Amino acid sequence: MRLWNSRETALNEALNGIKRACPGKYTRLETEYGYGLYRNNISSNRVRIIVDGGGGYGHMWSAFAEEGLADAMVHGNFDSAPNAYVLYEMAKNIDCGKGILFLTNHYMGDYLNNDMAVELLAHDNINAAMCCISDDILSCEGEIAENRGGLHGIGQICKICAGAAREGYNLEQLSKLASKSNSRVRSVSLNVREGKLFFGEGFSGEPAVKEKVFESVDQMFSDAVDILLSELGLWKDCPMYLSVNNHCNVGFTESMVLLESAAKQIEERKIKLCGCAAGTYFDVFDGKGCILSLIACDEEMQKYIAPVNGYGYVI
Structure with missing residues (x-):
């Protein structure tokens, strides 16, 4: 049993609760196709980081739009990858011309929708890259590491990339750092x-x-x-x-x-x-x-x- 009014309203009410608990800190992305939250105090002139995944997984993802982690987060409904167009709209909202790095766990829906968002942004001349985290070592035992899914190791990679972005890494450098961190x-x-x-x-x-x-x-x-x-x-x-x-x-x-x-x-x-x-x-x-x-x-x-x-x- 979960303590909420209904499964249909829980994710929306949860984001409103986060905003209420942290007044002035966040803005919600206006969309009917998913859920997005971004920080109001993002420092200018650096690569933006967006974390995303399925909805209802605790601090991942709604509480990861945090200083020292991501600039914004997007999640889908329960057990559903976020919509590619919501990812695209979030990126357009927070882009400052330095590019966007998407971080998501390695599941098919997340991969496809993040990949589509990167393509949509390219049509708008916004540089973007994605890194799909695959830290779950027993999810595809006997197969190549690239087939694995992701668990909570993404939090460490998000921290590392956030710190490097603050120091001025460009998108290509940040993407390489994310990939290296994922491999380790x-x-x-x-x-x-x-x-x-x-x-x-x-x-x-x-x-x-x-x-x-x-x-x-x-x-x-x-x-x-x-x-x-x-x-x-x-x-x-x-x-x-x-x-x-x-x-x-x-x-x-x-x-x-x-x-x-x-x-x-x-x-x-x-x-x-x-x-x-x-x-x-x-x-x-x-x-x-x-x-x-x-x-x-x-x-x-x-x-x-x-x-x-x-x-x-x-x-």
């Missing part, structure tokens, strides 16, 4: 129920790739960190930023226990931890568990990976 981020979903631990369950009902008896939080993260580090290959000894996305039924004390346990697993392997955070950014799982994400940072990425405070979260 890995995430895995961990679900616990009925005494078992499930690895890699999908939020659309895809079955777990692996399951075992749940022993402890420390053992859960020991297994998960080993999986992620093995996927990072040559970058497994680089400084890591660690992010724990809590499932909906995880309380605050549990959240901090999860973060501490995951961080200890990194430190015990003699890997430098360049930052960490925990929160419910992507609330697609109702039960107990989390999504663990690691991003292996080079010197360029470390300059921009520091935690960012958003409305009701730190990422």
Whole structure:
């Protein structure tokens, strides 16, 4: 059960609630085909960043239009990619002549609509690029990495790109940085129920790739960190930023226990931890568990990976 008046009105009311909680901070994009929100205090003369995806996923996406993250966000209806024309209109509203970078997770509808928005903008002589984030390592096991879907690793890439944009990166440089960061981020979903631990369950009902008896939080993260580090290959000894996305039924004390346990697993392997955070950014799982994400940072990425405070979260 969800606490709202109706599913049909929830997303509209949620954006109005964000505006009410942060008076003067945001403007809503006027459209009947989706949902868009942009910041009023965007600094001039730099590349704009838009994050987007399906609606109703917690802080992703409606709370990611934040200083240090994105300049604007667009989302579709529940479980639906945003409309290409809404993405196009949002870009036109916030463009300052330096170009637009779209960041979205790698799912077919999101890919197609972002790609179409880039094409529409090109017809208006507005430069745009997109990066589709594919950090979910177990979503397409056995297939090439480019086929994977995305989880909450996009938050780290958004931070990195926002910092670089502030320093004056042009669109081509920013697009390359986003692609590099995407190649170095890995995430895995961990679900616990009925005494078992499930690895890699999908939020659309895809079955777990692996399951075992749940022993402890420390053992859960020991297994998960080993999986992620093995996927990072040559970058497994680089400084890591660690992010724990809590499932909906995880309380605050549990959240901090999860973060501490995951961080200890990194430190015990003699890997430098360049930052960490925990929160419910992507609330697609109702039960107990989390999504663990690691991003292996080079010197360029470390300059921009520091935690960012958003409305009701730190990422």
